[in-house]
Amino acid sequence: MRRSYLVLACSLILYANATKLHYAPSAEWPRVVKKDGSCPPVWTQVKAELNTLFMTGNQCNDLARAAIHATFHDCGSWDTTQKLTGGCDGSLVLGVTPDVELARSENKGLEAIAGKIKDLATKYGTSVADMVVFAGSAAIVLCPGGPKIQTFIGRKDSTTSAPSGGLPDVFDSASNLFNLFAKKGFSAQDLAALLGAHSTSTQKFVDPAQANKSQDSTPGQWDVTYYKETYSFATGGKKDPGVFVFASDSKLATSNEVGLEFQGFIGNQGRWAGSFASAMERMVLFGNDKSEMVDCNSALG
Structure with missing residues (x-):
């Protein structure tokens, strides 16, 4: 009888440990995802x-x-x-x-x-x-x-x-930036689309004298205002005084490598959203294997 209780006790301990391994935070947590492949709640x-x-x-x-x-x-x-x-x-x-x-x-x-x-x-x-x-x-x-x-x-x-x-340098040339992103597997369209993340960005350290200026006039929204305003600045147009245009963005907006793709997002929110999401x-x-991950x-x- 004692032996039966001992076996039962050991089984409960093993079950508890297995449950803990499955749900408890640890360095291995990302690998121990839900066995049914669904997203952990x-x-x-x-x-x-x-x-x-x-x-x-x-x-x-x-x-x-x-x-x-x-x-x-x-x-x-x-x-x-x-x-x-x-x-x-x-x-x-x-x-x-x-x-x-x-x-x-x-x-x-x-x-x-x-x-x-x-x-x-x-x-x-x-x-x-x-x-x-x-x-x-x-x-x-x-x-x-x-x-x-x-x-x-x-x-x-x-x-x-x-x-x-x-990582890209905001003062680098358009060709160097294009080559840097090509080494990551990105095309000219991918690079132009990813630049659009500056739609919501602000700068503090590129030019401390203009700290907190945004890269377009609507930094609280995910939109294509960035493309219009950056291209306008790059081609000698007027710039909103509250906007700070990165030198690299200005170069890429009119470059041989990326310019046409960049300009293609002006006024085209749907095209940009799809291209950005894909990239x-x-x-x-x-650096990760998608087959070992959960959606x-x-x-x-």
């Missing part, structure tokens, strides 16, 4: 909190803009030579080897959103890498006019910082 809870964090009235706010920015900087340093390493791995927030990635000059200003993402990952028991991407996707869809980005969950965190030189859906999978698009609402 925690992401619906995350989205509900992001709804309150990212909106001010009916406009997306600075924190939402920072979340989009963070996704580009965590995922976008990757290129095709890295295959299933690097990319969207949370290193923007966690990377300390061989240097602290967040401390690099190109990541200046992302400290606050990085801290918020880390706190949310801890609170909800997710990987930081997944939280970076999900927060960015949530911010995009919450900005009025923003498309829904197909978002998968199942990334592992890494403390290995992304290789330097993988972004590939970016947020950089959490439903959690974005």
Whole structure:
């Protein structure tokens, strides 16, 4: 009889441990997804909190803009030579080897959103890498006019910082920027579409004297005003005094490599939204195997 009780007790312990492994937060959490392949319900809870964090009235706010920015900087340093390493791995927030990635000059200003993402990952028991991407996707869809980005969950965190030189420089030439994005697998249309994320951005450190100026006159909305205003500036037109145009954007708007694609988005919200979503859906999978992940698009609402 004692032996039977002992066997039963051991079985209950094993079952409890298995259940804990399946649901409890841990470094391996992203791999231990729901066995039926459905999105873990925690992401619906995350989205509900992001709804309150990212909106001010009916406009997306600075924190939402920072979340989009963070996704580009965590995922976008990757290129095709890295295959299933690097990319969207949370290193923007966690990377300390061989240097602290967040401390690099190109990541200046992302400290606050990085801290918020880390706190949310801890609170909800997710990987930081997944939280970076999900927060960015949530911010995009919450900005009025923003498309829904197909978002998968199942990334592992890494403390290995992304290789330097993988992110665009706002003072670089159009040809260098085109080549940089080509190494990531992006076409001219992809690059032109991704630039449209500046529709909701503001700058603080490119020119501190003009800190907080936006890259178009409607930074709270996801629209194609950016394309019209940037092209107008690049071709000698008038510029809204509250708008700051990046030198790289101005160059690309009229470049041989990207100019026609860039100009093709002027006044064409639907074309841009579709092109952006297509390119972004590939970016947020950089360094990861989609077949080992679960679709959490439903959690974005």
